[in-house]
Amino acid sequence: MKHNIFYHVEYARQITCYTKNYYLNFNNSFLRLQIKMSDSGNSVGQWGPRQAPNLDPNRQWAALRRRYEWKDNYDDDIAPKDPELEKELFGEENHVPAGINFSKYQSIKVTASPEVVKPVESFEEANLHPIMKENVKLAKYSIPTPVQKYSIPIITDGNDLMACAQTGSGKTAAFLIPTLSRLFGKARKLAAPRPQSGARRYKAEPLVLIIAPTRELATQIFDECRRFTYRSMMRPCVVYGGADAVPQKSELSKGCDVLTATPGRLNDFLERGIVSLRRVKYLVLDEADRMLDMGFETDIRKIVQKSDLCDDGTRQTLMFSATFPKPIRSLAKDFLATNHVFLTVGRVGGTTSDITQKIMYVEDHNKRNSLVELLLKQPPSRTLIFVETKRGADSLDDYLYNQNFPTTSIHGDRSQREREDALISFKNGKSPILIATAVAARGLDIKNVMHVINYDLCNDIDEYVHRIGRTARVGNKGLATTFYNERNSEIAPKLVKILLECSQDVPDFLRSYMPEKDLVFDDDDDGIATENKSSSNYTKNTQDNSGYGNLDNTSNQKSAKASWDNNQTANWDSGRNWENSTPAWDSSKPTWETNPPQSQQPVTSTVFATPYTLR
Template sequence: MDKSSSNYNWGSSKKRYEWKDEYLAQGFAPRDEMLEKELFGVDNHVHSGLNFDKYEKIAVKVTGENPPPGFNKFEDANLHPCMKENIALARYSVPTPVQKHSISIVTANRDLMACAQTGSGKTAAFLIPTCSAIFGQAQQLISRARPGDYHHFKSRPLVLILAPTRELCCQIFDEARRFCYRSMLRPCAVYGGAGVQGQIRELERGCDVLVATPGRLCDLIDRGKIDLSHLKYLILDEADRMLDMGFESVIRDVVENKGMNKNRTTLMYSATFPREIRALARDFLKPNHLFLKVGRIGGTTTDITQKVMWVEENEKRERVKQLLLSQPPCRTLIFVDTKRAADSLDHYLFESKLPSTSIHGDRSQMEREDALLAFKKGTCPILVATAVVARGIDIKNVMHVINFDMPPTIDEYIHRIGRTARVGNAGLASSFFNNSSTGIARDLTKLLVECKQEVPEFLKRYITSNMRFEDDEDDL
């Protein structure tokens, strides 16, 4: 790794609250105002939007034996006082449906498979109850190196969150830094493409909540830097994508062959759970696990205005420029199919004096983190992306998503447009449709009808008397 990358401020190196032993004697952990501003400031943190009242009308179903009841206010939940303070700092007042049920289920030590709309607060739904449960026992459970023994130290995480992409890993780590604030728990993130030595140094300082991509996790276990024998909670975020991306064998290897504590709670979260993936996922959960379904499986939100327009391939560039110029300036995410298309469209927009940047799998991790930072800060409010950022990325005030190229499946479409309208906020999704998009036409029409959106003339022939999705009939 070259000198510039060794000095780069990786997402995994961000500041977190560092507990000191003297805090125990004095009975409280002092606030860190600079860190508090970074973690909870209005510019850095997506919090609840205007349309939370709509969540009350969303169907919620918990399947399984003796599910615990949900709660309606965070102050009523069985949570540690430190966690309740962090929830208040994050300006979370009303729990979303996935939070009010998931937190109760996890607090009751039940395994869970949860499916909820994208942008519905799933990350908080697993971080809040897992970290809170450990806060009260942290002194007995956490493991730290003795002075001078850092290089031989194995970190022993109590919570392990597996995520499919580096970007999602960084984002969950940011949330972990929020919810572990002023506690004994020390969060860390490990993912490929970033400096491994810096990540090892952070692990050597102690790691209680670990967010990881599967490949880098296996590498660090094999190097003797991570020991999973003390694990209390295993969480798979975007579980369907993890298995779809071919991580099943790696996950099985981690769970079955790397010394992971068998007496743990396992949780899976995703916006979509295709039926065959759900069957596969059951292998990771205890027989008495609960299934939480919020809204239709794979559903999207009516807070997103969806516009589908017919645009021929050779007209797309000009049309996207017109679309960007016709809207008030706002943070816009444009999805394309290929890495080459991402670079090409980014260059075209730049030449058109539009402030854009791009992100895709061939970019170095440093370039990917820089592009996301420029997008978040608003210096480049137009981000051209391949599907690498489609899953789970939560950026404040994304008002407009454009499908320059239509995705091949309705699940991917739902994930892409879900980058806007995060946690109850409103958003716009524009999609370019032509003869190459007909594979998604029937499901797309069903979704537009379900979400009470305008169906364009060229899709009206797909409207039938039965506009229900197969999953609506699936009574898992």
């Protein structure tokens, strides 16, 4: 059993105590007592047993992860191999294989304005540095995705870039490969001298600065930097808030050529003279629309306009995201060259049809029961559940854990140690169900996330696109389930457009929001209506509801249960080998359906009339 007990203690010092079955965390403003027992024999359905949290007090921070260390006595541009580190960086557990729909990327519409370069069709054409060529092979990249085909020559040609491409389409590699490749041959000349042995004070002067909105995304990008700088003399580092600043400062003092940072910690280090930006040749804003939104705009302007950031005409600014609302695009121009390139892969703010999107009508008071049933009727798979509030994340985590589901949670009020531990548990399969707030909605690329559940539907369509984009990465398939009710009517018109654009079924309770004419999106550049390739769904959704209609349990409970039956099983041991396995189920054909019967008004999910309990 898992319990969360909060005692408010003013000015308590941060103390962490570990015992066999108890985890005590005294934080600055409260004492949180978590009693977590492993109960390894308890499980529910096909899910594996719930696991005790990762309580290793000696686990190193993400910023301290090992990277290749160049030695001055290396004569060649390519340093010797490090088999142990190479296995850590490029091992199978870190590789997301291209899915069966990867070839569809090649036919997606791409627009570059102005058209300044010809795209590369292969990495061999890209004129990459030998180190980068080798690292691309080690990463098992065979064919560049569309955003990579265009970004690599655009960046290599010296242009500023604003790029918008679907989630899971390889945007991180699209800016790391060309920037690092161009610098590998110039690093000896451009990079700051390494600190002398015994030096007491050293100011890091990176050549590449990458700014990300969340700590988790920053550390993920840092891991990619570790891969692509392997065997080179360029040394990557990461700085982010919430974690101890001393280890991060210590890593910077060893030298830093590629710095990934969150805005707050970066500004702190700039003010303290720990970091200088005078040598920066590439400034990258990942999730740029979020970085330029109200929450971060002030910090970004401070970094770009009030620091010592290189401004001699040699620096390029690159912005990447899956969404770019028009107002943010206008604001972004303040930071870009006048002749910058605007690259769009697909529609601005669009998502991929590889995600099967299902919308369920569920009233708030029935959400927990509906969620439990959903988790039991789908084969176990790595599942990400989004909620709106931090308290809601803790509450749902506690509820599901006490129902014997292997869960963990992540949100802004958890300590950075807890946040990193939660992601580790999710990635290695100890806790394959992660409850998260918006902190996990953007950029995170976790292998084999097969199911995203919007337990609380957000009111912003861009946020929805980013949330469901945690599944169906690199041409793989995925399933996104959304709980909808009248409280979400604000997002309904835009949600329906997304469903139609991706040829998804529109349930009865959303049909009144279907557009009468062609689909037109707020972020369309020219205002021309998008061709409605989903028009066939209008007829399909109007005439064919044979697969829907068993959600009302009041009169036909037996048939309702039958519609949720699932005889498929995952082809791995649920709870052990998640990280290297491929599920046996097809996410495009989930074992449950979403529409209430045509003869009914929108109904609540009443499959469980009483609270769900386990025997």
